[in-house]
Amino acid sequence: MKRIAVLTSGGDAPGMNAAIRAVVRSGAYHGVEVFGVYRGYTGLIQGDLKLLSLGDVGDIIHRGGTILYSARCEEFKTEEGRKKAVEQLRKNKIDGLVVIGGDGSFQGAKKLTALGFPTIGVPGTIDNDIPGTDFTIGFDTAINTVIDCIDKIRDTAYSHERTYVVEVMGRDAGDIALWAGLADGAESILIPEAPYDLNEIVERLKHSNERGKKHSIIIVAEGVGSGIEIGEKIKEITGCETRVTVLGHVQRGGSPTAFDRVLASRMGAKAVELLLEGKKDKMVSIRNNEVVGIDFDKAFSMKHKPDLQLYDLAKILSI
Template identity: 60%
Template sequence: MKTIAILTSGGDAPGMNAAIRAVVRAGLDRGFKVMGIQRGYSGLLNGEIFEMNRHSVSDIIHKGGTILRTARCEEFKQEEVRKKAAQILKVFGIDGLVVIGGDGSFTGARLLSELGVATIGIPGTIDNDLPYTEYTLGFDTALNTVLDAINKLRDTSTSHERISIVEVMGRNCGDIALYAGLAGGAESIIVPEKGYDMDEICKTILEGKLKGKMHNLIILAEGVGGANELAEKIEEVTNVETRATILGHIQRGGSPSAFDRVLASKMGYRAVELLAEGKTARAIGVEGTKVIDLDINEALAMPRKFDEKLYEVARVLSY
Protein backbone atom coordinates (compact mmCIF):
# COMPACT_ATOMS: atom_id res chain seq x y z
CA MET A 1 0.00 0.00 0.00
CA LYS A 2 1.36 3.38 -1.06
CA THR A 3 -1.49 5.87 -0.98
CA ILE A 4 -4.37 6.22 1.47
CA ALA A 5 -7.24 8.69 1.64
CA ILE A 6 -9.66 9.98 4.25
CA LEU A 7 -13.16 11.42 4.11
CA THR A 8 -15.87 12.50 6.54
CA SER A 9 -19.47 11.71 5.71
CA GLY A 10 -22.97 12.34 7.10
CA GLY A 11 -23.50 14.54 10.14
CA ASP A 12 -20.42 16.27 11.54
CA ALA A 13 -19.21 15.51 15.06
CA PRO A 14 -16.60 17.09 17.36
CA GLY A 15 -13.43 15.02 17.18
CA MET A 16 -13.51 14.44 13.43
CA ASN A 17 -10.64 16.88 12.93
CA ALA A 18 -8.59 15.14 15.59
CA ALA A 19 -9.14 11.84 13.76
CA ILE A 20 -8.18 13.40 10.41
CA ARG A 21 -4.99 14.72 12.01
CA ALA A 22 -4.16 11.29 13.41
CA VAL A 23 -4.71 9.49 10.10
CA VAL A 24 -2.64 11.99 8.14
CA ARG A 25 0.33 12.06 10.50
CA ALA A 26 0.31 8.33 11.23
CA GLY A 27 0.10 7.66 7.50
CA LEU A 28 2.99 9.95 6.68
CA ASP A 29 5.02 8.37 9.47
CA ARG A 30 4.62 5.01 7.71
CA GLY A 31 5.69 6.45 4.38
CA PHE A 32 2.23 6.62 2.84
CA LYS A 33 1.05 9.35 0.54
CA VAL A 34 -2.12 10.72 2.18
CA MET A 35 -5.01 12.26 0.26
CA GLY A 36 -7.97 14.21 1.60
CA ILE A 37 -11.41 13.89 0.03
CA GLN A 38 -13.72 16.86 0.47
CA ARG A 39 -17.49 16.66 1.06
CA GLY A 40 -17.70 12.92 1.70
CA TYR A 41 -18.83 10.51 -0.97
CA SER A 42 -20.24 13.40 -3.04
CA GLY A 43 -16.78 14.95 -3.21
CA LEU A 44 -15.27 11.59 -4.09
CA LEU A 45 -17.60 11.30 -7.08
CA ASN A 46 -16.65 14.84 -8.15
CA GLY A 47 -12.93 14.14 -7.80
CA GLU A 48 -12.45 16.67 -4.96
CA ILE A 49 -9.24 14.99 -3.87
CA PHE A 50 -6.00 16.65 -2.78
CA GLU A 51 -2.71 15.65 -1.20
CA MET A 52 -2.25 16.35 2.51
CA ASN A 53 0.88 16.86 4.59
CA ARG A 54 1.70 17.51 8.23
CA HIS A 55 1.02 21.20 7.83
CA SER A 56 -2.45 20.43 6.41
CA VAL A 57 -3.56 19.25 9.85
CA SER A 58 -1.72 21.77 12.04
CA ASP A 59 -3.85 23.47 14.70
CA ILE A 60 -7.01 21.48 14.05
CA ILE A 61 -7.13 19.04 16.98
CA HIS A 62 -9.13 21.55 19.06
CA LYS A 63 -11.58 22.52 16.33
CA GLY A 64 -15.12 21.25 15.93
CA GLY A 65 -16.68 20.27 12.61
CA THR A 66 -14.47 18.85 9.87
CA ILE A 67 -11.91 20.61 7.71
CA LEU A 68 -12.75 18.15 4.92
CA ARG A 69 -16.41 19.27 5.00
CA THR A 70 -19.17 16.69 4.85
CA ALA A 71 -22.29 15.86 2.88
CA ARG A 72 -24.92 13.19 2.46
CA CYS A 73 -24.95 11.29 -0.82
CA GLU A 74 -28.14 9.36 -1.58
CA GLU A 75 -26.95 8.38 -5.04
CA PHE A 76 -24.14 6.33 -3.47
CA LYS A 77 -26.76 3.63 -2.85
CA GLN A 78 -26.64 2.86 -6.58
CA GLU A 79 -24.16 0.19 -7.63
CA GLU A 80 -23.09 2.02 -10.79
CA VAL A 81 -22.30 5.12 -8.75
CA ARG A 82 -20.15 3.10 -6.35
CA LYS A 83 -18.28 1.54 -9.26
CA LYS A 84 -17.55 5.03 -10.53
CA ALA A 85 -16.24 5.98 -7.07
CA ALA A 86 -13.97 2.93 -6.98
CA GLN A 87 -12.63 3.84 -10.42
CA ILE A 88 -11.93 7.42 -9.31
CA LEU A 89 -9.96 6.11 -6.33
CA LYS A 90 -7.99 3.91 -8.72
CA VAL A 91 -7.25 6.86 -11.02
CA PHE A 92 -5.77 8.74 -8.06
CA GLY A 93 -3.74 5.69 -7.09
CA ILE A 94 -5.54 5.34 -3.74
CA ASP A 95 -5.19 1.89 -2.21
CA GLY A 96 -6.95 2.41 1.13
CA LEU A 97 -9.74 4.63 2.41
CA VAL A 98 -10.60 5.74 5.96
CA VAL A 99 -14.24 6.76 6.39
CA ILE A 100 -15.37 8.76 9.43
CA GLY A 101 -19.12 8.82 10.01
CA GLY A 102 -22.18 6.89 11.15
CA ASP A 103 -23.95 3.76 9.97
CA GLY A 104 -24.80 5.16 6.54
CA SER A 105 -21.17 6.11 5.97
CA PHE A 106 -20.07 2.66 7.16
CA THR A 107 -22.47 1.03 4.71
CA GLY A 108 -20.81 2.95 1.89
CA ALA A 109 -17.39 1.81 3.13
CA ARG A 110 -18.58 -1.81 3.28
CA LEU A 111 -19.90 -1.71 -0.28
CA LEU A 112 -16.70 -0.09 -1.56
CA SER A 113 -14.68 -2.88 0.05
CA GLU A 114 -16.66 -5.37 -2.05
CA LEU A 115 -15.31 -3.54 -5.10
CA GLY A 116 -11.72 -4.10 -4.02
CA VAL A 117 -11.10 -0.89 -2.05
CA ALA A 118 -9.49 -1.40 1.36
CA THR A 119 -11.74 0.50 3.77
CA ILE A 120 -11.64 1.25 7.49
CA GLY A 121 -14.49 2.92 9.40
CA ILE A 122 -14.12 5.31 12.35
CA PRO A 123 -17.40 6.02 14.22
CA GLY A 124 -18.11 9.75 14.15
CA THR A 125 -21.62 10.62 15.34
CA ILE A 126 -22.87 12.49 18.39
CA ASP A 127 -25.85 10.12 18.78
CA ASN A 128 -23.72 7.21 20.09
CA ASP A 129 -26.00 4.92 18.07
CA LEU A 130 -23.50 2.36 16.75
CA PRO A 131 -24.04 -0.71 18.97
CA TYR A 132 -20.65 -2.37 18.49
CA THR A 133 -18.76 0.43 20.27
CA GLU A 134 -19.31 1.90 23.73
CA TYR A 135 -18.68 5.44 22.52
CA THR A 136 -18.62 7.25 19.19
CA LEU A 137 -16.60 10.37 18.40
CA GLY A 138 -18.47 13.52 19.38
CA PHE A 139 -20.81 11.96 21.92
CA ASP A 140 -18.90 13.15 24.97
CA THR A 141 -18.58 16.69 23.63
CA ALA A 142 -22.28 16.84 22.75
CA LEU A 143 -23.11 15.69 26.28
CA ASN A 144 -21.07 18.50 27.77
CA THR A 145 -22.76 21.01 25.46
CA VAL A 146 -26.18 19.81 26.61
CA LEU A 147 -25.09 19.79 30.25
CA ASP A 148 -23.91 23.39 30.01
CA ALA A 149 -27.32 24.38 28.63
CA ILE A 150 -29.10 22.42 31.38
CA ASN A 151 -27.10 24.19 34.09
CA LYS A 152 -28.04 27.59 32.70
CA LEU A 153 -31.70 26.68 32.23
CA ARG A 154 -31.93 25.36 35.78
CA ASP A 155 -30.94 28.81 37.08
CA THR A 156 -33.72 30.62 35.25
CA SER A 157 -36.21 27.80 35.80
CA THR A 158 -35.64 28.00 39.55
CA SER A 159 -35.93 31.79 39.57
CA HIS A 160 -39.31 31.68 37.82
CA GLU A 161 -40.53 28.46 39.50
CA ARG A 162 -41.32 26.92 36.15
CA ILE A 163 -40.89 23.65 34.27
CA SER A 164 -38.18 23.51 31.61
CA ILE A 165 -38.27 20.96 28.79
CA VAL A 166 -35.01 20.57 26.92
CA GLU A 167 -35.20 18.82 23.55
CA VAL A 168 -31.94 17.16 22.50
CA MET A 169 -30.85 15.19 19.45
CA GLY A 170 -31.53 11.48 19.23
CA ARG A 171 -34.10 10.35 16.68
CA ASN A 172 -33.79 6.63 17.35
CA CYS A 173 -31.22 6.57 20.14
CA GLY A 174 -31.80 8.25 23.49
CA ASP A 175 -28.24 8.19 24.81
CA ILE A 176 -27.74 11.97 24.74
CA ALA A 177 -30.97 12.48 26.69
CA LEU A 178 -30.22 9.65 29.12
CA TYR A 179 -26.64 10.59 29.97
CA ALA A 180 -27.28 14.34 30.01
CA GLY A 181 -30.43 13.89 32.06
CA LEU A 182 -28.61 11.83 34.66
CA ALA A 183 -25.62 14.19 34.79
CA GLY A 184 -27.89 17.25 34.93
CA GLY A 185 -30.21 15.94 37.63
CA ALA A 186 -33.34 15.97 35.47
CA GLU A 187 -36.63 15.00 37.08
CA SER A 188 -37.80 13.20 33.92
CA ILE A 189 -35.93 11.70 30.97
CA ILE A 190 -37.89 10.83 27.83
CA VAL A 191 -36.21 8.59 25.25
CA PRO A 192 -37.50 6.75 22.15
CA GLU A 193 -36.59 3.37 23.64
CA LYS A 194 -39.02 3.84 26.55
CA GLY A 195 -41.57 6.44 25.53
CA TYR A 196 -43.46 8.22 28.30
CA ASP A 197 -46.69 8.35 30.28
CA MET A 198 -48.11 11.87 30.35
CA ASP A 199 -50.18 11.16 33.45
CA GLU A 200 -47.11 9.87 35.31
CA ILE A 201 -45.05 12.95 34.40
CA CYS A 202 -47.77 15.33 35.52
CA LYS A 203 -48.30 13.33 38.72
CA THR A 204 -44.59 13.59 39.53
CA ILE A 205 -44.66 17.35 38.95
CA LEU A 206 -47.73 17.89 41.14
CA GLU A 207 -46.45 15.63 43.93
CA GLY A 208 -43.16 17.53 43.89
CA LYS A 209 -45.02 20.83 44.09
CA LEU A 210 -46.85 19.65 47.23
CA LYS A 211 -43.47 18.85 48.79
CA GLY A 212 -42.20 22.35 48.04
CA LYS A 213 -40.43 21.65 44.74
CA MET A 214 -41.10 24.66 42.54
CA HIS A 215 -39.19 23.81 39.38
CA ASN A 216 -38.71 20.76 37.15
CA LEU A 217 -36.34 19.79 34.40
CA ILE A 218 -37.41 17.37 31.65
CA ILE A 219 -35.00 16.08 29.01
CA LEU A 220 -36.68 14.97 25.78
CA ALA A 221 -35.04 13.12 22.88
CA GLU A 222 -36.25 14.51 19.54
CA GLY A 223 -37.37 11.07 18.34
CA VAL A 224 -40.18 10.96 20.90
CA GLY A 225 -41.96 14.14 19.89
CA GLY A 226 -41.84 17.92 19.96
CA ALA A 227 -40.90 19.85 23.11
CA ASN A 228 -43.32 22.70 22.39
CA GLU A 229 -46.31 20.37 22.13
CA LEU A 230 -45.30 18.55 25.31
CA ALA A 231 -44.91 21.86 27.15
CA GLU A 232 -48.43 22.93 26.21
CA LYS A 233 -49.91 19.65 27.45
CA ILE A 234 -48.04 19.71 30.76
CA GLU A 235 -48.93 23.35 31.48
CA GLU A 236 -52.58 22.65 30.69
CA VAL A 237 -52.73 19.74 33.18
CA THR A 238 -50.48 21.07 35.97
CA ASN A 239 -51.18 24.81 35.65
CA VAL A 240 -47.44 25.34 36.12
CA GLU A 241 -45.66 27.62 33.64
CA THR A 242 -43.76 25.39 31.22
CA ARG A 243 -41.15 26.43 28.67
CA ALA A 244 -39.48 24.44 25.91
CA THR A 245 -35.89 24.85 24.71
CA ILE A 246 -34.78 23.08 21.54
CA LEU A 247 -30.98 22.89 21.43
CA GLY A 248 -30.77 21.74 17.80
CA HIS A 249 -27.48 21.79 15.92
CA ILE A 250 -25.59 23.60 18.64
CA GLN A 251 -25.00 20.05 19.93
CA ARG A 252 -22.90 19.22 16.86
CA GLY A 253 -20.47 22.10 17.21
CA GLY A 254 -17.82 23.27 19.61
CA SER A 255 -14.29 22.33 20.55
CA PRO A 256 -14.07 18.58 21.25
CA SER A 257 -13.56 17.42 24.81
CA ALA A 258 -10.27 15.90 25.94
CA PHE A 259 -11.96 12.49 25.87
CA ASP A 260 -13.01 12.90 22.22
CA ARG A 261 -9.57 14.22 21.18
CA VAL A 262 -7.76 11.28 22.74
CA LEU A 263 -10.25 8.75 21.41
CA ALA A 264 -10.05 10.24 17.90
CA SER A 265 -6.25 10.15 17.98
CA LYS A 266 -6.18 6.51 19.04
CA MET A 267 -8.78 5.50 16.44
CA GLY A 268 -7.07 7.38 13.61
CA TYR A 269 -3.73 5.80 14.47
CA ARG A 270 -5.32 2.34 14.58
CA ALA A 271 -6.97 2.88 11.20
CA VAL A 272 -3.59 3.44 9.58
CA GLU A 273 -2.18 0.38 11.35
CA LEU A 274 -4.97 -1.78 9.92
CA LEU A 275 -4.40 -0.50 6.37
CA ALA A 276 -0.67 -1.12 6.75
CA GLU A 277 -1.48 -4.69 7.80
CA GLY A 278 -3.51 -5.19 4.63
CA LYS A 279 -6.85 -5.27 6.45
CA THR A 280 -10.11 -4.12 4.90
CA ALA A 281 -13.79 -3.73 5.84
CA ARG A 282 -12.98 -3.14 9.51
CA ALA A 283 -14.88 -0.93 11.95
CA ILE A 284 -12.94 0.67 14.80
CA GLY A 285 -14.55 1.09 18.20
CA VAL A 286 -13.85 1.27 21.90
CA GLU A 287 -14.49 -1.22 24.69
CA GLY A 288 -13.67 0.16 28.11
CA THR A 289 -10.32 1.89 27.62
CA LYS A 290 -9.28 -0.37 24.76
CA VAL A 291 -9.55 0.44 21.04
CA ILE A 292 -10.99 -2.53 19.15
CA ASP A 293 -11.80 -3.39 15.55
CA LEU A 294 -14.12 -5.93 13.98
CA ASP A 295 -15.58 -6.86 10.63
CA ILE A 296 -17.73 -3.99 9.38
CA ASN A 297 -20.54 -6.37 8.38
CA GLU A 298 -20.64 -7.72 11.91
CA ALA A 299 -20.57 -4.21 13.34
CA LEU A 300 -23.51 -3.04 11.21
CA ALA A 301 -25.54 -6.18 11.97
CA MET A 302 -25.31 -5.86 15.75
CA PRO A 303 -28.62 -5.08 17.45
CA ARG A 304 -28.59 -2.04 19.68
CA LYS A 305 -29.25 -2.60 23.38
CA PHE A 306 -30.65 0.20 25.50
CA ASP A 307 -28.95 0.66 28.86
CA GLU A 308 -31.88 -0.30 31.09
CA LYS A 309 -29.75 -0.21 34.23
CA LEU A 310 -28.59 3.37 33.65
CA TYR A 311 -32.18 4.39 32.93
CA GLU A 312 -33.26 2.87 36.24
CA VAL A 313 -30.43 4.65 38.05
CA ALA A 314 -31.56 7.97 36.56
CA ARG A 315 -35.19 7.28 37.52
CA VAL A 316 -34.39 6.45 41.14
CA LEU A 317 -32.02 9.39 41.61
CA SER A 318 -34.45 11.91 40.13
CA TYR A 319 -36.63 11.95 43.25
Protein backbone atom coordinates (compact mmCIF):
# COMPACT_ATOMS: atom_id res chain seq x y z
CA MET A 1 0.00 0.00 0.00
CA LYS A 2 1.70 3.16 -1.27
CA ARG A 3 -1.09 5.72 -1.38
CA ILE A 4 -4.11 6.21 0.85
CA ALA A 5 -6.79 8.90 0.99
CA VAL A 6 -8.71 10.45 3.87
CA LEU A 7 -12.04 12.28 3.91
CA THR A 8 -14.46 13.72 6.44
CA SER A 9 -18.18 13.26 5.99
CA GLY A 10 -21.42 14.17 7.72
CA GLY A 11 -21.62 16.69 10.54
CA ASP A 12 -18.32 18.22 11.60
CA ALA A 13 -16.91 17.40 15.02
CA PRO A 14 -14.04 18.90 17.05
CA GLY A 15 -11.05 16.60 16.70
CA MET A 16 -11.56 15.71 13.04
CA ASN A 17 -8.50 17.81 12.16
CA ALA A 18 -6.45 15.96 14.76
CA ALA A 19 -7.50 12.68 13.13
CA ILE A 20 -6.58 13.96 9.65
CA ARG A 21 -3.20 15.02 11.00
CA ALA A 22 -2.65 11.58 12.53
CA VAL A 23 -3.50 9.81 9.27
CA VAL A 24 -1.14 12.00 7.24
CA ARG A 25 1.77 11.84 9.66
CA SER A 26 1.39 8.14 10.43
CA GLY A 27 1.29 7.50 6.70
CA ALA A 28 4.44 9.56 6.16
CA TYR A 29 6.20 7.70 8.98
CA HIS A 30 5.49 4.42 7.17
CA GLY A 31 6.44 5.77 3.75
CA VAL A 32 2.87 6.11 2.49
CA GLU A 33 1.53 9.13 0.59
CA VAL A 34 -1.76 10.48 1.93
CA PHE A 35 -4.24 12.38 -0.22
CA GLY A 36 -6.96 14.58 1.26
CA VAL A 37 -10.40 14.35 -0.32
CA TYR A 38 -12.27 17.64 -0.12
CA ARG A 39 -16.02 17.88 0.65
CA GLY A 40 -16.56 14.24 1.55
CA TYR A 41 -18.11 11.83 -0.89
CA THR A 42 -19.04 14.69 -3.22
CA GLY A 43 -15.38 15.52 -3.66
CA LEU A 44 -14.54 11.86 -4.04
CA ILE A 45 -16.93 11.52 -6.99
CA GLN A 46 -15.57 14.74 -8.52
CA GLY A 47 -11.95 13.74 -8.00
CA ASP A 48 -11.20 16.68 -5.70
CA LEU A 49 -8.06 15.16 -4.16
CA LYS A 50 -4.77 16.70 -3.08
CA LEU A 51 -1.54 15.18 -1.79
CA LEU A 52 -1.10 16.34 1.79
CA SER A 53 2.36 17.17 3.11
CA LEU A 54 3.47 17.29 6.72
CA GLY A 55 3.18 21.06 6.53
CA ASP A 56 -0.40 20.87 5.29
CA VAL A 57 -1.47 19.34 8.58
CA GLY A 58 0.73 21.48 10.81
CA ASP A 59 -1.04 23.75 13.29
CA ILE A 60 -4.43 22.05 12.92
CA ILE A 61 -4.55 19.74 15.95
CA HIS A 62 -6.14 22.52 18.01
CA ARG A 63 -8.70 23.63 15.41
CA GLY A 64 -12.36 22.63 15.37
CA GLY A 65 -14.24 21.69 12.21
CA THR A 66 -12.42 20.02 9.33
CA ILE A 67 -9.86 21.44 6.90
CA LEU A 68 -11.16 18.96 4.30
CA TYR A 69 -14.71 20.37 4.59
CA SER A 70 -17.81 18.21 4.64
CA ALA A 71 -20.89 17.90 2.46
CA ARG A 72 -23.96 15.74 1.97
CA CYS A 73 -23.97 13.74 -1.25
CA GLU A 74 -27.16 12.30 -2.71
CA GLU A 75 -25.33 10.93 -5.76
CA PHE A 76 -23.13 8.72 -3.57
CA LYS A 77 -26.27 6.95 -2.32
CA THR A 78 -26.64 5.46 -5.81
CA GLU A 79 -24.59 2.54 -7.10
CA GLU A 80 -23.56 4.60 -10.11
CA GLY A 81 -22.26 7.36 -7.82
CA ARG A 82 -20.24 4.90 -5.75
CA LYS A 83 -18.73 3.40 -8.88
CA LYS A 84 -17.65 6.90 -9.95
CA ALA A 85 -15.99 7.32 -6.56
CA VAL A 86 -14.03 4.07 -6.95
CA GLU A 87 -13.02 5.07 -10.49
CA GLN A 88 -11.55 8.30 -9.13
CA LEU A 89 -9.65 6.40 -6.43
CA ARG A 90 -8.25 4.00 -9.01
CA LYS A 91 -7.44 6.85 -11.38
CA ASN A 92 -5.35 8.51 -8.65
CA LYS A 93 -3.72 5.17 -7.77
CA ILE A 94 -5.13 5.23 -4.24
CA ASP A 95 -4.84 1.87 -2.45
CA GLY A 96 -6.97 2.49 0.64
CA LEU A 97 -9.39 5.03 2.13
CA VAL A 98 -9.99 6.38 5.65
CA VAL A 99 -13.47 7.80 6.26
CA ILE A 100 -13.93 10.02 9.32
CA GLY A 101 -17.58 10.51 10.17
CA GLY A 102 -20.73 9.06 11.66
CA ASP A 103 -23.17 6.26 10.96
CA GLY A 104 -24.24 7.43 7.49
CA SER A 105 -20.62 7.93 6.47
CA PHE A 106 -19.81 4.39 7.59
CA GLN A 107 -22.68 2.95 5.57
CA GLY A 108 -21.04 4.54 2.53
CA ALA A 109 -17.61 3.25 3.54
CA LYS A 110 -18.91 -0.29 3.80
CA LYS A 111 -20.43 -0.06 0.32
CA LEU A 112 -17.09 1.04 -1.09
CA THR A 113 -15.50 -2.05 0.44
CA ALA A 114 -18.23 -4.14 -1.18
CA LEU A 115 -17.05 -2.73 -4.52
CA GLY A 116 -13.58 -4.06 -3.75
CA PHE A 117 -11.96 -0.94 -2.29
CA PRO A 118 -10.31 -1.24 1.17
CA THR A 119 -11.92 1.26 3.53
CA ILE A 120 -11.53 1.97 7.25
CA GLY A 121 -13.91 4.11 9.31
CA VAL A 122 -12.97 6.49 12.13
CA PRO A 123 -15.95 7.54 14.32
CA GLY A 124 -16.24 11.32 14.38
CA THR A 125 -19.51 12.79 15.67
CA ILE A 126 -20.48 14.85 18.71
CA ASP A 127 -23.54 12.62 19.24
CA ASN A 128 -21.52 9.63 20.54
CA ASP A 129 -24.13 7.42 18.89
CA ILE A 130 -21.91 4.94 17.01
CA PRO A 131 -22.36 1.39 18.33
CA GLY A 132 -19.20 -0.57 19.10
CA THR A 133 -17.11 2.27 20.52
CA ASP A 134 -17.16 3.81 23.99
CA PHE A 135 -16.51 7.30 22.63
CA THR A 136 -16.56 9.14 19.32
CA ILE A 137 -14.31 12.02 18.32
CA GLY A 138 -15.94 15.33 19.26
CA PHE A 139 -18.22 14.10 22.03
CA ASP A 140 -16.04 15.23 24.91
CA THR A 141 -15.60 18.71 23.44
CA ALA A 142 -19.33 19.03 22.83
CA ILE A 143 -20.30 18.17 26.39
CA ASN A 144 -17.73 20.61 27.73
CA THR A 145 -19.20 23.30 25.49
CA VAL A 146 -22.68 22.49 26.80
CA ILE A 147 -21.43 22.56 30.40
CA ASP A 148 -19.90 25.99 29.87
CA CYS A 149 -23.18 27.29 28.44
CA ILE A 150 -25.26 25.80 31.27
CA ASP A 151 -22.95 27.34 33.88
CA LYS A 152 -23.69 30.74 32.38
CA ILE A 153 -27.42 30.06 32.12
CA ARG A 154 -27.52 28.93 35.77
CA ASP A 155 -26.15 32.32 36.86
CA THR A 156 -29.12 34.01 35.21
CA ALA A 157 -31.57 31.36 36.45
CA TYR A 158 -30.37 31.98 40.01
CA SER A 159 -30.48 35.76 39.68
CA HIS A 160 -34.07 35.79 38.42
CA GLU A 161 -35.34 32.72 40.30
CA ARG A 162 -36.40 30.98 37.13
CA THR A 163 -36.61 27.50 35.67
CA TYR A 164 -34.56 27.10 32.50
CA VAL A 165 -35.11 24.36 29.93
CA VAL A 166 -32.00 23.79 27.81
CA GLU A 167 -32.30 21.76 24.59
CA VAL A 168 -29.10 20.08 23.43
CA MET A 169 -28.11 18.17 20.31
CA GLY A 170 -27.51 14.43 19.96
CA ARG A 171 -29.88 13.39 17.17
CA ASP A 172 -31.58 10.21 18.45
CA ALA A 173 -29.09 9.65 21.28
CA GLY A 174 -29.19 11.17 24.76
CA ASP A 175 -25.47 11.03 25.60
CA ILE A 176 -24.82 14.78 25.39
CA ALA A 177 -27.81 15.57 27.60
CA LEU A 178 -26.96 12.80 30.06
CA TRP A 179 -23.28 13.57 30.55
CA ALA A 180 -23.69 17.35 30.55
CA GLY A 181 -26.71 17.16 32.84
CA LEU A 182 -24.94 15.00 35.39
CA ALA A 183 -21.79 17.12 35.25
CA ASP A 184 -23.76 20.33 35.73
CA GLY A 185 -26.17 19.15 38.41
CA ALA A 186 -29.32 19.54 36.32
CA GLU A 187 -32.54 18.96 38.26
CA SER A 188 -34.01 16.82 35.46
CA ILE A 189 -32.56 15.19 32.32
CA LEU A 190 -34.78 14.05 29.45
CA ILE A 191 -33.29 11.52 27.03
CA PRO A 192 -34.96 9.42 24.31
CA GLU A 193 -33.68 6.16 25.80
CA ALA A 194 -35.62 6.57 29.05
CA PRO A 195 -39.32 7.40 29.52
CA TYR A 196 -40.14 10.56 31.42
CA ASP A 197 -43.19 11.74 33.32
CA LEU A 198 -43.84 15.47 33.14
CA ASN A 199 -45.77 15.29 36.41
CA GLU A 200 -42.71 13.78 38.12
CA ILE A 201 -40.57 16.63 36.80
CA VAL A 202 -43.08 19.14 38.14
CA GLU A 203 -43.07 17.42 41.54
CA ARG A 204 -39.28 17.65 41.65
CA LEU A 205 -39.51 21.36 40.91
CA LYS A 206 -42.04 21.82 43.70
CA HIS A 207 -39.84 19.86 46.11
CA SER A 208 -36.87 22.06 45.23
CA ASN A 209 -38.97 25.15 45.75
CA GLU A 210 -40.19 23.94 49.15
CA ARG A 211 -36.64 23.51 50.40
CA GLY A 212 -35.82 27.03 49.32
CA LYS A 213 -34.32 26.54 45.89
CA LYS A 214 -35.83 29.07 43.52
CA HIS A 215 -34.10 28.12 40.24
CA SER A 216 -33.79 24.90 38.25
CA ILE A 217 -32.14 23.57 35.10
CA ILE A 218 -33.84 20.93 32.94
CA ILE A 219 -31.83 19.39 30.08
CA VAL A 220 -33.72 18.05 27.07
CA ALA A 221 -32.08 15.94 24.36
CA GLU A 222 -33.36 16.89 20.91
CA GLY A 223 -34.38 13.25 20.33
CA VAL A 224 -37.03 13.64 23.03
CA GLY A 225 -38.80 16.52 21.33
CA SER A 226 -38.95 20.30 21.32
CA GLY A 227 -37.49 21.98 24.36
CA ILE A 228 -39.72 24.96 23.64
CA GLU A 229 -42.88 22.84 23.82
CA ILE A 230 -41.73 21.08 26.99
CA GLY A 231 -40.91 24.44 28.57
CA GLU A 232 -44.37 25.76 27.72
CA LYS A 233 -46.03 22.71 29.31
CA ILE A 234 -43.99 23.11 32.51
CA LYS A 235 -44.89 26.79 32.71
CA GLU A 236 -48.56 25.99 32.13
CA ILE A 237 -48.65 23.35 34.89
CA THR A 238 -46.53 25.14 37.50
CA GLY A 239 -47.27 28.75 36.75
CA CYS A 240 -43.56 29.39 37.34
CA GLU A 241 -41.58 31.71 35.11
CA THR A 242 -39.82 29.41 32.63
CA ARG A 243 -37.30 30.18 29.92
CA VAL A 244 -36.02 27.97 27.10
CA THR A 245 -32.59 27.98 25.46
CA VAL A 246 -31.86 25.89 22.35
CA LEU A 247 -28.07 25.64 22.14
CA GLY A 248 -27.93 24.53 18.50
CA HIS A 249 -24.77 24.32 16.41
CA VAL A 250 -22.54 26.10 18.92
CA GLN A 251 -22.11 22.55 20.29
CA ARG A 252 -20.25 21.42 17.17
CA GLY A 253 -17.60 24.09 17.11
CA GLY A 254 -14.62 25.09 19.16
CA SER A 255 -11.13 23.89 19.92
CA PRO A 256 -11.12 20.16 20.80
CA THR A 257 -10.38 19.11 24.36
CA ALA A 258 -7.21 17.23 25.25
CA PHE A 259 -9.25 14.02 25.41
CA ASP A 260 -10.57 14.48 21.86
CA ARG A 261 -7.14 15.41 20.50
CA VAL A 262 -5.58 12.29 21.98
CA LEU A 263 -8.49 10.05 20.96
CA ALA A 264 -8.42 11.39 17.39
CA SER A 265 -4.64 10.93 17.19
CA ARG A 266 -4.89 7.34 18.39
CA MET A 267 -7.76 6.50 16.07
CA GLY A 268 -6.22 8.14 12.99
CA ALA A 269 -2.95 6.27 13.49
CA LYS A 270 -4.83 3.00 14.06
CA ALA A 271 -6.71 3.45 10.78
CA VAL A 272 -3.41 3.65 8.88
CA GLU A 273 -2.09 0.65 10.78
CA LEU A 274 -5.14 -1.43 9.81
CA LEU A 275 -4.78 -0.56 6.12
CA LEU A 276 -1.08 -1.44 6.17
CA GLU A 277 -1.99 -4.79 7.73
CA GLY A 278 -4.26 -5.48 4.78
CA LYS A 279 -7.46 -4.99 6.80
CA LYS A 280 -10.60 -3.51 5.30
CA ASP A 281 -14.29 -3.14 6.06
CA LYS A 282 -13.49 -2.14 9.64
CA MET A 283 -14.23 0.67 12.05
CA VAL A 284 -11.70 1.96 14.55
CA SER A 285 -13.10 1.66 18.07
CA ILE A 286 -12.04 2.45 21.61
CA ARG A 287 -13.17 -0.11 24.17
CA ASN A 288 -11.92 0.00 27.76
CA ASN A 289 -9.24 2.49 26.64
CA GLU A 290 -7.91 0.10 23.98
CA VAL A 291 -8.04 1.21 20.35
CA VAL A 292 -8.98 -1.69 18.07
CA GLY A 293 -10.59 -2.40 14.72
CA ILE A 294 -13.99 -4.08 14.54
CA ASP A 295 -15.95 -5.24 11.49
CA PHE A 296 -18.54 -2.82 10.15
CA ASP A 297 -21.10 -5.64 10.18
CA LYS A 298 -20.49 -6.24 13.88
CA ALA A 299 -20.84 -2.53 14.65
CA PHE A 300 -24.00 -2.24 12.56
CA SER A 301 -25.54 -5.25 14.33
CA MET A 302 -25.24 -3.50 17.69
CA LYS A 303 -27.57 -0.89 19.10
CA HIS A 304 -26.23 2.22 20.75
CA LYS A 305 -27.17 2.51 24.40
CA PRO A 306 -26.19 5.25 26.83
CA ASP A 307 -25.03 4.34 30.31
CA LEU A 308 -28.35 4.37 32.14
CA GLN A 309 -26.52 3.96 35.45
CA LEU A 310 -25.45 7.57 34.93
CA TYR A 311 -29.11 8.47 34.37
CA ASP A 312 -30.11 6.83 37.66
CA LEU A 313 -27.19 8.52 39.45
CA ALA A 314 -28.25 11.92 38.12
CA LYS A 315 -31.74 11.38 39.57
CA ILE A 316 -30.31 10.40 42.95
CA LEU A 317 -27.97 13.39 43.15
CA SER A 318 -30.58 15.94 42.07
CA ILE A 319 -33.04 15.31 44.93
